[in-house]
Amino acid sequence: MIKNKVILGHIVFSLLLWGYTGFYTWYRAPQWIAVLLPLGSFFAFNFMVISWYRVTDGLKLEIEPIPISSWGISLASRLPKEEWDDLRTKVYRDADYKCEICGNGEEQLHCHEQWAFDDKRSIQKLVRCICLCKTCHDVKHLGRSKEVYGKGHISLLVRHWCKINKRLEQDFYMYEKEIFTLNKKRADKFYVIKVGRRILV
Numbered sequence: 001m002i003k004n005k006v007i008l009g010h011i012v013f014s015l016l017l018w019g020y021t022g023f024y025t026w027y028r029a030p031q032w033i034a035v036l037l038p039l040g041s042f043f044a045f046n047f048m049v050i051s052w053y054r055v056t057d058g059l060k061l062e063i064e065p066i067p068i069s070s071w072g073i074s075l076a077s078r079l080p081k082e083e084w085d086d087l088r089t090k091v092y093r094d095a096d097y098k099c100e101i102c103g104n105g106e107e108q109l110h111c112h113e114q115w116a117f118d119d120k121r122s123i124q125k126l127v128r129c130i131c132l133c134k135t136c137h138d139v140k141h142l143g144r145s146k147e148v149y150g151k152g153h154i155s156l157l158v159r160h161w162c163k164i165n166k167r168l169e170q171d172f173y174m175y176e177k178e179i180f181t182l183n184k185k186r187a188d189k190f191y192v193i194k195v196g197r198r199i200l201v
């Protein structure tokens with residue numbers, strides 16, 4: 001889906017480039033304008049595409065927003081408290097009481113439910129539960145964190161994301177925009193939530 005968009009973008013851009021060059025030649029503009037302007041734009045565009053790939057590829061700590069129709073529906077809220085406590089204790093123990101992303105064992109630990117989305121069939125399926133420190137978990141649910149915490153904590157989360165993923169702050173903002181645009185598209189749908197074969201909602 002994303003690759004198709006990039007290919008389509010390249011095709012549209014190449015067509016514009018031809019039109020642009022043709023336009024300048026038609027009006028007998030100086031040759032250097034007819035050549036350099038479109039060429040410069042072409043390289044700028046490709047640079048943007050390449051840096052976008054770098055931003056989204058191979059991230060260790062990703063933002064995982066939940067579509068609006070699924071807010072408040074989770075294993076934590078649906079399982080009886082004792083069952084949920086048993087499950088998360090096991091998750092913490094299996095991870096040796098350390099965050100599975102950044103390795104921090106000093107902070108409060110959270111059990112994060114990782115979901116996979118089938119947008120065509122509107123299915124949200126549980127992949128697994130992982131042990132995370134509070135900071136990594138706050139990054140995972142950045143949308144919610146922004147509603148709950150102030151600017152100071154959010155900048156800390158941005159810095160944490162950059163440190164774990166070895167990226168720049170500007171990469172974070174590009175990535176955040178991509179993720180929230182995707183989640184906005186999911187907001188119009190109603191997802192069936194599945195845990196194994198069990199349908200939660």
Ligand SMILES: [Zn+2]
Pocket residue numbers: 099100101102103104132133134135136137
């Ligand atoms: Zn962590």
